[in-house]
Amino acid sequence: MPAMEDQVRAAWVEVLGHDDFDDDTPFLEAGGHSLKATQVLMRLRRRYGVRLPNRLFFDHPTVRELAVAVERIAATSPRL
8 A cells, every 4th residue: 555655645744844754653743733634634635535534634643544544435435
């Protein structure tokens, strides 16, 4: 699933304005907060055309975990 991890990481970098974190760093530790988490999810929603609940981000706070969750939703959900 590296491609999805790359997409999630790119969204984080765009929203956070830096890439000083690894794929296992929690978003809040990387400098994120709830508004920025929403911005990341909005980018991923647009890219994949699926509903991603805000809670998803807090249940899966790292790039690696979020990529798995988004991939699962994108594979099983109808497109918006």
